[in-house]
């Protein structure tokens with residue numbers, strides 16, 4: 001198996017974990033060929049998660065922009081409120097199949113933590129979620145949800161106390177407790193086979209969206225837009241259109257206070273190649289190779305790296321990566337709330353903001369699909385705080 | 392004979408395991424760190440592992456992680472650590488010096504440039520914590536070109552077959568991680584250590600050293616009976632925080648390295 005995407009990806013990890021990664025790859029490739037694995041997953045995707053998720057024509061948002069028709073892929077309507085659950089279902093089914101006894105996960109916004117805690121409850125497995133102390137604070141409702149579901153949340157105060165530090169802590173725990181413990185990674189980052197596996201589990205978004213778009217509009221979309229933290233919702237929807245060269249794939253990175261200020265989380269647009277959490281990819285770092293703290297109003301995008309396949313696609317020009325700053329994301333959040341009655345996650349608001357830029361420049365016959373990766377209930381307090389400080 | 396070979400053959404002749412001290416370079420600051428390393432060498436360390444601080448030390452426990460963070464805050468960079476390494480080499484021509492680093496810091500410096508500089512300074516080798524067999528060719532080539540040992544890690548999770556592939560054409564020494572997990576002092580050595588080490592030494596063309604968890608004269612002594620070298624990291628880093636403790640600890644550990652008979 002090729003574990004790299006061009007020069008990116010790979011398995012830059014301690015020797016102690018290598019046998020676990022090899023076994024994971026072997027078991028995953030077997031499961032992938034096993035009809036019973038898919039049958040169980042498909043059944044739960046439908047009856048438990050509530051797929052398929054709608055592709056919704058955002059009429060008033062479209063009229064507001066006065067250009068291309070904007071459709072929203074409603075991952076916010078999934079059980080637990082985001083795309084994350086597509087992946088946790090797949091990984092936890094795999095963990096059970098492999099006989100693992102316990103689950104661990106890292107989380108930023110808490111959506112992946114909640115999705116993992118949900119699967120842990122559903123299958124009766126003990127679960128521990130690692131979360132940066134800063135995120136525990138700004139995404140408090142999700143901490144409560146995880147605890148309700150029976151998961152232990154470990155607050156990580158080390159380093160910048162955000163997602164990357166939570167991931168360091170989770171990897172340490174995994175090193176000491178694998179293979180009994182299964183590490184449920186929440187995005188297309190990490191060592192191979194995670195980027196491949198998570199993409200496969202999330203590609204349900206893109207396959208549905210492609211079919212729905214053809215059914216509803218009679219054509220393929222002209223552009224597909226998704227926010228990029230680690231890049232799982234983006235690669236998931238892009239996967240459906242990977243071979244359609246007419247479709248522009250646009251990933252949106254978090255610009256925070258602006259890439260020029262240094263306070264951002266735009267790894268592709270503002271970083272350089274390095275190695276973190278098991279993969280070679282674009283990374284926000286100092287010239288001497290120390291990873292820098294990132295900043296975004298959105299906890300789920302606040303990560304210094306990006307999935308290695310995105311790094312590769314960026315170099316190839318197969319997908320394009322734009323930047324949306326905090327204020328633009330908040331503006332898009334407000335608009336979607338008022339015009340469509342949909343409260344989007346702050347992460348997803350970055351993708352909406354990019355559509356607000358792109359749609360007016362396109363003819364009315366064009367179709368844009370925005371991946372609405374999650375709902376914004378978790379962000380209420382956060383947005384109020386932001387507005388208080390930016391009036 | 393290269394320096395590392397000489398060290399192990401001298402230790403063998405003197406009937407003790409090589410004492411390898413891991414120091415977090417630049418902790419608490421560069422000046423003190425250099426003094427602590429001098430102290431370790433003067434009190435019996437045969438080889439120094441120069442730990443390069445990294446912002447995301449995912450293979451390290453709390454002691455080394457915190458020390459690394461302090462070192463970075465106090466201005467340690469690979470560049471000024473290499474300058475320190477050059478001074479240490481001048482003062483201690485016979486001591487083994489190995490760079491112990493996460494890959495990203497070395498990758499950013501430039502692997503070829505780094506290896507050339509290490510050769511110039513007289514560093515003996517590199518140990519890259521997060522560079523397993525699958526990824527190591529990238530660094531192995533410049534190491535070979537500049538006469539540096541690339542020290543591989545083997546763990547209790549590693550199968551015999553995999554261990555064979557890892558150590559096959561390696562020079563310098565092999566580092567066996569005593570436990571599944573991260574760095575940090577532990578109360579006891581795992582019971583299966585001797586058996587695992589005997590198997591590894593059978594297939595390894597070079598000496599095998601053991602690290603992770605060793606913190607006292609007693610644990611050093613247990614390991615010395617079944618390995619060519621004893622690595623102590625977290626315990627030394629902790630000792631560096633208290634004046635006078637580093638010297639005493641190293642003397643204790645050095646005494647523990649002595650074998651009863653052979």
Ligand SMILES: Cc1ncc(COP(=O)(O)O)c(C=O)c1O
Pocket residue numbers: 082083108109110111112186187188227228229230231232233234299300301345347348373374375
């Ligand atoms: C709703 C939502 N969208 C997007 C993301 C970013 O992750 P990814 O880039 O992997 O989709 C998160 C992460 O927490 C999220 O909660």
